[in-house]
Amino acid sequence: MNSFDLSGKTALVTGTSGGIGQAIAIGLAEAGASIVAVSASNSDETVEMIRSIGRKAAQISADLSHSDNLEPLFAESASFFGGIDILVNNAGTIRRAPAAEHSRSDWFDVIDLNLNAVFFLSQLAGRHMIERGSGKIINIASMLSFQGGINVPGYTASKHAVTGITKALANEWAGKGIQVNAIAPGYIATRNTAPLIADEKRNQAIVERIPAGRWGKPEDLKGPAVFLASSASDYMNGHVLCVDGGWLAR
Incomplete structure (x- = not known):
């Protein structure tokens, strides 16, 4: 199991105040990594949970949707524990409105965080x-x-683009010793999906389609993240790993 060991590695994880980002940060820490937790809101809980298992953790509060924030944020992140070995671009947002009523501000809010921040x-x-x-x-x-x-x-649009960026960067950087991959979560119970869970008919339709018969939990992403962060995935490049309870297979 040594190929899954992240001891001596440092991971920068965005969107760590809860949900998927928090679970991934904790999962990487459980595998041995030190964590730089970045979120627009407070990540104290995440940092304390990581430190409670004997791992190092630091926190940065930043709005990633403003590209001017990214260079100083990365420099600060790299200064904590001697560099960055793993980057997890998890931070994201969603705006729900019919396409004919989707405002320009909602569109750009989503694209700035979900796409532009990921690339830069x-x-x-x-x-x-x-x-x-x-x-x-x-x-x-x-x-x-x-x-x-x-x-x-x-x-x-942003999430289609994320898969494209993943493949484009993998093409350029695989030969330089860098693996760029993605995880595509299925329906995971988080704040972002709360409106779907609260909609009785939509919730039922979703669960009926999932072969596993349940919503995913943030903790279901721990193992896949450790795999993609570790040397066990050194020959995996430009792949989108679906963790969906079988949703896409249905």
Whole structure:
């Protein structure tokens, strides 16, 4: 199991105040990594949970939707524990409205965080990792990287684009010792999906389609994230790993 060991590695994880980001950060820490937890809101709980298992953790509060924030954020992140070995681009947002009523501000809010921040933070990490000769970048995609969804045109566009960025960066950086891959979570019970869970008919339709017969939990993403962050995935490049209870297979 040594190929899954992350001891001595440092992971920068975005969107760590709860849900998927918190679970992934804790999962990487459980595998041995030190964590730089980044979120627009407070990640104290996440940091304390990581420290409680004897791992190092630092916190940065930042709005990633403003590209001017990214370079100083990455520099600060790299200063804590001697560099960044793993980047997890998890931070994201969603705006729900019919396409005919989808406002320009909602569109740009989603694209700025879900897409632009992913590329520019990956670019900064990529330069850093090229100099070091190795690195892992994990982007968080979605079932809506493959499907159109309903009332979420900006989110769908951003998540389709995330898969494209993942493949494009893998093509350029695989030969430099950097693996760029993505995880596409299925329907995971988080704040973002709370409106779907609260909609009795929509909730029932979703669960009936999932072969596993349940919503996913954030903790279901721990193992896949550790795999993609570790040397066990050194020959995996440009892949989108679906963790969906069988949703896409149905």
